[in-house]
Amino acid sequence: MKPPPFDYSRPSSVDEALSVLASLGADGKVLAGGQSLVPLLSMRLAAPHHLVDINRLASLAYVRGDADAVRVGAIARHADVEADADAARVQPLLRRALRLVAHPTIRNRGTTVGSLAHADPAAEMPAVLAVLGGTVRLASTAGIREVAAADFFAGPLECALRPGELAVEAAFPAAPARSGSAVEEVSRRHGDYAVCGVCVVVTLDDDRHISSVRAGYVSVAPTPLVLDLTEAVRGRAYDAPLDAVRGAVDVEPEADIHATADYRRHLAGVLTVRAVQAAARDAVEREVAA
Amino acid sequence: MSEHEIRLTVNGAAHDVQVPARRLLSDCLRHDLGLTGTHVGCEHGVCGACTVLLDGRPVRSCLLLAVAADGQHVTTVEGLAADDDLSPVQQAFQDCHGLQCGFCTPGFLTTITAGLRDNPQPSEDEAREMVAGNLCRCTGYQNIVAAVLRAAELTRSCNSGPPDAAESRTVDEGTLAS
Numbered sequence: 001m002k003p004p005p006f007d008y009s010r011p012s013s014v015d016e017a018l019s020v021l022a023s024l025g026a027d028g029k030v031l032a033g034g035q036s037l038v039p040l041l042s043m044r045l046a047a048p049h050h051l052v053d054i055n056r057l058a059s060l061a062y063v064r065g066d067a068d069a070v071r072v073g074a075i076a077r078h079a080d081v082e083a084d085a086d087a088a089r090v091q092p093l094l095r096r097a098l099r100l101v102a103h104p105t106i107r108n109r110g111t112t113v114g115s116l117a118h119a120d121p122a123a124e125m126p127a128v129l130a131v132l133g134g135t136v137r138l139a140s141t142a143g144i145r146e147v148a149a150a151d152f153f154a155g156p157l158e159c160a161l162r163p164g165e166l167a168v169e170a171a172f173p174a175a176p177a178r179s180g181s182a183v184e185e186v187s188r189r190h191g192d193y194a195v196c197g198v199c200v201v202v203t204l205d206d207d208r209h210i211s212s213v214r215a216g217y218v219s220v221a222p223t224p225l226v227l228d229l230t231e232a233v234r235g236r237a238y239d240a241p242l243d244a245v246r247g248a249v250d251v252e253p254e255a256d257i258h259a260t261a262d263y264r265r266h267l268a269g270v271l272t273v274r275a276v277q278a279a280a281r282d283a284v285e286r287e288v289a290a
Numbered sequence: 291m292s293e294h295e296i297r298l299t300v301n302g303a304a305h306d307v308q309v310p311a312r313r314l315l316s317d318c319l320r321h322d323l324g325l326t327g328t329h330v331g332c333e334h335g336v337c338g339a340c341t342v343l344l345d346g347r348p349v350r351s352c353l354l355l356a357v358a359a360d361g362q363h364v365t366t367v368e369g370l371a372a373d374d375d376l377s378p379v380q381q382a383f384q385d386c387h388g389l390q391c392g393f394c395t396p397g398f399l400t401t402i403t404a405g406l407r408d409n410p411q412p413s414e415d416e417a418r419e420m421v422a423g424n425l426c427r428c429t430g431y432q433n434i435v436a437a438v439l440r441a442a443e444l445t446r447s448c449n450s451g452p453p454d455a456a457e458s459r460t461v462d463e464g465t466l467a468s
Binding site: 001002003004005006007008009010031034035038039041042043051053055079102103104105106108109190191 | 291292294310311312314317333334335338341344347348349350352353354355357358360401405420422423
């Protein structure tokens, strides 16, 4: 349970980090919080030649909430995002989901952008980015590109990052007026990876009837699956029974040691109904509070 | 494999050490610095026994490279108490029988020390949440949760003069009975 040997560098500016990553190419691997990478190293499931530690890039430690989005820099810790009052106001789904990410001690070190780059389909934050239609900003010596969540997650533990690129920021779009969100998941123990989870965003019209429903799933597909469930419940009152969404939850999960595919499918349906009801109520509560 | 000269300030004392890049902070503390109070259980971030405070925040020392902690302040279980006195959290563990074999205890003590700083008056649910990332394999967590509440009480009385005897007794009876 010790990492294999590797080289290590710790750049002190973003430019230096990008040039180090450019010179290393496919041999380089970014170390941010390390809460997923270090276990992979210790279990010898990964053996990068060279780690580029970005923890001293203080200019990437920010969490900013403005009218459009919550922008999270590459080394902002989960705990920083969770604690940020502007982030919670601009996009309440962030704090709700972060409270389900492992335990506080892990969140003190783990980074939100790192969790996205790790692209674990059993992790909450990729599903949050996906359901919100967020973006990740990737930088390299060649320039900067913004990648939409739908294009960012390529497969289990695979994302759109190319050799030499650094994910410098994630943008989580602000919650629009008359929208609400909720997260529901089932895990074997609190803080464990979810057996199945769902993040839901519901938008209401002026009469508090459902006008859109989007759901992003955890642990049911190789990438964070997003379903538009609007048609199943469009026009219903926010406090009416919304069980009809269950029929629209078309997922094809895999079986593993923790759950059969059927059980996961069952959970996806049940949790979606709960989350849609809760998100619809949340939309009204936000409106009343505002 | 690169080697690095690093400086760690551990429990207030500066240490200059040379470590290979792959050295985990937990191993650096135990092997290079001889601070064996930090225990290593699962070595992949699940058990919490190796929890230390890095610049005051609890982190898993087995999920941190020593080289990455260069220049930072680390507090281990050895640094929680001054001289021979027990810290309020340590005293509470003794009072409430919060440790049995003791293997997991260093991680609980560091976690709770930081947790009570953030939330000095936790409810029982919050106390349970505070220790939810730490595993104890001897038995259940009743006495550990009781110790969190007792430590909160001890910390309050440390900060506000002599302890209120009546209040202490009430909590003792409540917590020790569980």
